[in-house]
Structure formats: C-alpha cells, structure tokens
Amino acid sequence: MRAVSQNSFGGPEVLEVVEREKPVPAAGEVLVRVGASALNPVDAMVRSGALPLLGEPPFVLGWDISGVVEQTAPGTGFAVGDAVYGMPRFPGEAGGYAQYVTAPATQLAHRPATLDDAHAAALPLAALTAWQGLVGAAQLAAGQRVLIQRAAGGVGHLAVQIAKARGAHVIALASTPRHAFVRDLGADEVIDYRHTDVTRTLREVDVVLDSTGQGERSLRVLREGGVLVTILEHRDERLAATVTAAGRRFAGISVVPDGAALAEIAALVDAGRLRPHLAATFPLAEIDKAHRLLDEGTAQGKIVLTL
Incomplete structure (x- = not known):
C-alpha cells in the first residue's frame, strides 16, 4: 500500500510517499480501506518535532480517517463493506496518511450517511x-x-x-x-x-x-x-x-478516541445540524502542498487528503 512517511523532523519537504506492507488487524480491530484522511495542527507539530508524540522518525502521521471496512471479526459491531470514520489510537501512531489502517472497533463509528469520505474524515479530531x-x-x-x-x-x-x-x-x-x-x-x-x-x-x-x-x-x-x-x-x-x-x-481537554460520541456526532450530521467545511483537498501525492497550507494556519475549516 502507499503511505506517507518521514525519516527526519522538519518542514513539509520531509514527507514522502512510500510503499509499505498492509497492516493486519489484531483481536477487536478492523482493517479500513481509507478513502480520505484529514490534517490537524497537531500533525504539523509532530512532523516538525515540536511535539514528539510518536518518538523518533520514521513514522506515518495522520489520525482522522474515513473509509470502508475490508476485514473484521465477530463481535466488533462492523461488517465488511461498512462505511466508517474515526480518530484511532490518538495520541499514539495510527498511520492515517495511508491506503489502509487498522483500528480498535470501539474507536470507530458508522460514517454519517449524508457525507462522503472527504467530509467525514474532516470530523473526528x-x-x-x-x-x-x-x-x-x-x-x-x-x-x-x-x-x-x-x-x-x-x-x-x-x-x-x-x-x-x-x-x-x-x-x-x-x-x-x-x-x-x-x-x-x-x-x-x-x-x-x-x-x-x-x-x-x-x-x-x-x-x-x-x-x-x-x-x-x-x-x-x-x-x-x-x-x-x-x-x-x-x-x-x-x-x-x-x-x-x-x-x-x-x-x-485533551481529546481521546470515542466511538460512541462519534455515533452521536454522526446523528447530528444526518439530522442536518452539523456539517464540516473543507478548506482544501489534496491527493496523497501532494502531501507537501497540504502541509504547507496547514503551516500557514489560515485555513477556513479542514484540509483533507484523498486516497
């Protein structure tokens, strides 16, 4: 699969698209084929080394995801083909800037029915x-x-x-x-x-x-x-x-993953009472451009990667 990795701390130029092995879900987890992943200010802080949440590089940034369940197990509450969204593992490494992500099922929720992946990915964090x-x-x-x-x-x-x-x-x-x-x-x-x-x-x-x-x-x-x-x-x-x-x-407040709260947020979205605004979307290959916009700090709404 394609993913965005970095081998050193620094500016957007340290981010590069690489090939990695597809992750394998553990017990209680699901494998999600990611349709979109959103950027957050914390991403830039981790990338630069200002906030070393993930230790030393290399690592894959990204927490906000939306996509489709590709592999699951009984008892997770999800089935193959379900559209889901979430902010898995925060503040640990989730690897959201990638085509596939594994996530604890309790940290995901069904994607709002009225949103596409790009808008849904803009929500979680x-x-x-x-x-x-x-x-x-x-x-x-x-x-x-x-x-x-x-x-x-x-x-x-x-x-x-x-x-x-x-x-x-x-x-x-x-x-x-x-x-x-x-x-x-x-x-x-x-x-x-x-x-x-x-x-x-x-x-x-x-x-x-x-x-x-x-x-x-x-x-x-x-x-x-x-x-x-x-x-x-x-x-x-x-x-x-x-x-x-x-x-x-x-x-x-230090945000934590919460699938139950995401379900309530999805209900607000589908009731027409909540909608994320996208400042810009970028393909994975333009991750450096996305992070330059993130660094400017002027985006109105969210910046999203599409995969």
Missing part, C-alpha cells in the same frame, strides 16, 4: 474536541451563553454548530472577512477579536471554549460558576488553581 469540551466537560445546556474562539477554524466551526444544536446562545470570535461564514453556521453574535477586546465588552458568559492558550484572559468574561474549557492549557496546574480561586470551573 476536531468534532470530538468540541464535543468532549462543550458536552462532556462543560455540560452545555440550552439557554447558556458560550464564547467560541477561532470560530472559523477546524475545531471552532464545528463547536459553533454543536453549541447551537444544544440550544446555547453562541458568541463567536472571528476576523471580519469570516463573519458571514460563522453567522451561516448559526452564531448569534460574531466579534472581530482584532478590533474588539472582549475581556472589556463581554460579561456573564457561562462557558468559554479557549483555543488560544490565553486562559487567564478568557477567565475575565466568565460569570461566577462558569466553565473555562481550554485545549492548549489542559495541563496547566497554575491556571487551574487561578480559575478555581476565582470561583469558576477549570476543564482542560
């Missing part, structure tokens, strides 16, 4: 991050006010939709050129963070989904008893203590 933060940790409820940072990005644009599906009042931060996009997602208020200091203008927010690494600033807009959900500072004990001392709740 970003949607699970938003879901585990807003639904799991914050227990976001109807009528609550939630602030979503980077609302036009991979996690943000899905978080806006998940929050609206929960019946929340959504305040979204995005640059002015992206306001129409974010409003179309369902945001009730959209603020240009470059021209407005929300820590001066916003108060009494129930939940903040912080993806900027500036949790102490975000704390200023929360009501007493409100929840700070932070993605980048999830292990910051000092921040956690500061939030608790201020009478708010700290919820640090």
